[in-house]
Structures are given as C-alpha cells and as structure tokens.
Amino acid sequence: EAEVAQSPRYKITEKSQAVAFWCDPISGHATLYWYRQILGQGPELLVQFQDESVVDDSQLPKDRFSAERLKGVDSTLKIQPAELGDSAMYLCASSYSSGDYNEQFFGPGTRLTVL
Amino acid sequence: KQEVTQIPAALSVPEGENLVLNCSFTDSAIYNLQWFRQDPGKGLTSLLLIQSSQREQTSGRLNASLDKSSGRSTLYIAASQPGDSATYLCAVISGNTGKLIFGQGTTLQVKP
Numbered sequence: 001e002a003e004v005a006q007s008p009r010y011k012i013t014e015k016s017q018a019v020a021f022w023c024d025p026i027s028g029h030a031t032l033y034w035y036r037q038i039l040g041q042g043p044e045l046l047v048q049f050q051d052e053s054v055v056d057d058s059q060l061p062k063d064r065f066s067a068e069r070l071k072g073v074d075s076t077l078k079i080q081p082a083e084l085g086d087s088a089m090y091l092c093a094s095s096y097s098s099g100d101y102n103e104q105f106f107g108p109g110t111r112l113t114v115l
Numbered sequence: 116k117q118e119v120t121q122i123p124a125a126l127s128v129p130e131g132e133n134l135v136l137n138c139s140f141t142d143s144a145i146y147n148l149q150w151f152r153q154d155p156g157k158g159l160t161s162l163l164l165i166q167s168s169q170r171e172q173t174s175g176r177l178n179a180s181l182d183k184s185s186g187r188s189t190l191y192i193a194a195s196q197p198g199d200s201a202t203y204l205c206a207v208i209s210g211n212t213g214k215l216i217f218g219q220g221t222t223l224q225v226k227p
Contacts, residue, residue, distance in 0.1 A: 043204075104215060
C-alpha cells in the first residue's frame with residue numbers, strides 16, 4: 001500500500017542550529033502539504049505545493065523557515081535557526097489534487113525537540 | 116475565518132459501548148470534511164471523508180454524518196474496543212486550495 005514517507009522520525013537539536021525534514025509523497029500525488037502540530041492541538045498548515053509551485057505559505061514563518069519541492073516530487077522543509085518554540089510534530093501530507101474530492105494522506109511525522 | 120471545535124476534549128468509556136464524537140465548524144461553506152485517527156506520537160490515519168454533497172459515510176464500525184446547514188459532524192463508533200483508544204481529529208476544507216482546518220481533537224480511552 002502506498003504511503004507518505006518522512007525522515008527523520010525524531011530530531012533533537014539545540015536552539016540556533018539548522019534542521020531539515022524530508023517528505024516523499026504517494027506516487028502520482030500532485031499536491032503536497034506541510035503541517036505543524038503542537039502537542040495537544042490540531043495540525044496547522046505551514047505550506048502547500050501544487051507540483052513544484054507554492055500555493056499557500058501564508059502561515060510559514062519565512063524569516064526562519066523555507067520549503068522546496070524542486071522537481072514536483074519530494075520536498076524538504078528547513079528551519080534556520082531553530083527556536084525553542086519550534087518544538088512540535090511536523091507532518092507531511094499528499095493528495096491527488098486540490099479539488100473538491102481531496103482526501104489527504106499523512107506520513108508518520110517528524111518529532112522535533114529544540115533544547 | 117473558519118474555526119473547528121471538537122467536544123469533548125477527552126472521553127473514557129467501557130468496552131462495548133457505542134459512542135459519538137462531535138465536531139462543529141463556523142462557516143458552512145465547506146468542500147468536504149475528513150475524520151482522522153492519531154495514535155500517540157504517530158501521524159494521522161484517514162478514517163472517513165464526507166463530500167459537501169453527502170450526508171454520511173460508513174466504514175466498518177464507524178459512521179460519520181455531516182449537516183452543513185448547522186455546521187456539525189458526528190463520528191459514531193459502534194461496539195467500542197480497547198484498540199479504538201486514540202485521538203480523533205476532524206478537519207474541514209473551506210477554501211479552494213484544499214487546506215485542512217483541524218479541530219483540537221477528542222482523546223478517547225476505551226477500558227477493557
């Protein structure tokens with residue numbers, strides 16, 4: 001069964017360091033999403049790609065976060081420098097399209113701890 | 116601005132009980148609503164997706180209903196089992212980009 005892959009599963013870093021997360025969506029899925037989930041809350045969208053283009057990055061803290069999907073397949077989310085408040089679960093999701101029927105499938109997530 | 120609320124935040128029931136989880140949203144102009152399950156420290160598993168034109172969807176012991184006019188959805192779990200213990204999240208798509216807006220989740224514990 002096709003799944004969204006993410007790595008690493010866990011990351012511990014010190015504040016001011018750089019971190020990067022990787023996501024490989026389900027094959028054939030044109031739309032890719034990065035969500036951030038703080039403990040005890042629902043996920044919130046950081047950035048959405050349609051193929052290699054950014055569709056929505058309105059909630060992405062652009063002074064420290066960047067995301068790319070160069071060939072319209074896998075994607076990388078980077079934080080530089082990391083801050084204590086960035087500790088969270090980072091979830092990647094993909095869907096076949098962004099139309100009305102748009103079931104999103106999530107990966108296992110990357111748990112980030114910033115010390 | 117769309118807001119999604121889930122009540123209760125936590126629920127504990129004995130095994131075998133039928134239960135209902137509630138989700139409400141403030142803007143009825145949604146494209147669809149999706150229910151997810153999340154085990155501790157894990158990603159989200161999609162349970163059911165209801166399109167805006169549908170009233171309900173069923174999968175095994177799960178039944179989700181949607182009432183757009185009142186801004187409500189319910190997830191019905193029949194004959195609950197300890198393995199159903201998890202956090203259940205509902206999310207809506209209300210814009211044409213496909214962005215999901217989530218509730219805070221209901222953490223369910225089913226006791227043997």
